[in-house]
Amino acid sequence: MSNLQPGAPAARELLDSVAKDDIRPSTSVVVTAGTRGTGEEPRRSFKRYFRETGWRHLVGVGVAIFALFPLLYVFSASLNPGGTLLTANGLFSNLDFSSYAALFQMPNQPYGAWFVNTLIIGLVTAAGTVLLGALAAYAFSRMRFTGRRFGLTTLLVVQMFPQMLAMVAIFLLMVAIGDIFPALGLNSRVGLIMVYLGGALGVNTYLMYGFFNTVPSSIDEAAKIDGAGHARIFFTIILRLVAPILAVVGLLSFIGTSSEFVLASVILIDPENQTLAVGLYRFISDEFSKNWSVFAAGAVLAAILPVALFLALQRYIVGGLTAGSVK
Template sequence: MSANNLFSHVAIDNYFQLFHLPEQPYGDWYINTIVIGLSTAISSVFVGALAAYAFSRLRFAGRRVGLLALILLQMFPQILSIVAIYLLLTNIGYIVPALGIDSQLALICVYLGGALGTNTYLMYGFFNTVPKEIDEAAKIDGAGHARIFFTIILPLVTPILAVIALLSFIGTVSEYAVASTVLVAPQKQTLAVGLYAFVSQQFSQNWGLFSAGAVLAAVPVVIFFLFL
């Protein structure tokens, strides 16, 4: 086949076929990915902002050690803890099935814990750029930490919140190793795990379906990016 004939035939059959595969529920993967991605992004922003505010504005025992621990934890990639995560979720599942293996809630908690260090440290640096005199003026007017955090600090640090939300969403949508370990049932899997099934088998590789699914998988990321 010559290079001129490589893209001579254009069709959209793969896009329609994606949603009519009984063994590969692409629609379920799509919904699962959006739900897990948005839940992780929102939770990461909220929890990370709370921790960053505490490190930036409060003075407590262990503060410097905590900041140093956040830096050191980022030296180890999350993939090194896959075995520990699997064993931990297996044992927790005996007590709380909703947080065991094959649970999307458990996967969200794993993502949230893995991203907390990086998100907190990034927000901590941005929070330090907000003058503390604003906090002091609010305290004189009778505002507590909760009011200062929600009504004054958060609106001033909106850019870093958008960045953290976007990075968390993209990282969750494209993550494969942890998701393939935690999620077992086909209808509970994410797009990254499900799409791999189209090209994982040696004699049944379907790059057409894989490419069509990958293009559709990029749509939520683009929309989320433009929205932020």
């Protein structure tokens, strides 16, 4: 504007008006931005909130109540000595821990031995299942050999038949083995562990196989270039990369074997060798003396260890169950 001639007032007025017009929009933008920066948003109506997210909260609350009510009911029954499951309708109407003390004082009912047996059988079976399943899955995933496809198909087809179909065959087999090797026959914890390992090997191998396929084979090739063999690759590299599925298989195996009843009741005869699932049934098997409160107390104590393991390994569960499903 300083370069304009004094004799040109019209041009000066025109430039002033253009400058004013250029400033006004920028000022309005600053004001608008300042208004938006306050973080205030229009409040959603209840109808819109319920349609978008509210119904999900209701479903979550309903599922939580459905899952927690049986646990609270059993815990309430364990605090009602001398009662039955029907008289435990009033939740926590009676608070008495004498049933928990009676667990370890009843004659011919060694709850402590049952708990130790369940712990030993569950942990050994879980460790064996993880090791054998991982070895088989690695072989199917990384090696190419005759009968590989047929073996995978067989593992899948065998799972279609329930284990109960082999109950008679397993019993006769255990009797025959017990005549030669008593440590592996009937009334043997080692024999029960062997039966569990054989029954769970197929499904766990197929589950691990899908997870092993998600590990790039280039890792194996790089290790082989450095001179590593299959054993070194498996134990030092692959097992660390597939830790989620190992934790999931071990957890599911422990929970399944610790709560299994039919096979354990057929193979384990001596009360000192029985598991919790079979031993607790003795409290309610008599028609005239059903100790439902003691039974509930034993069930509550038996659930502590699986719940603790589940909470400790929960970060592996989702990844371990879903990572192999895309292959």
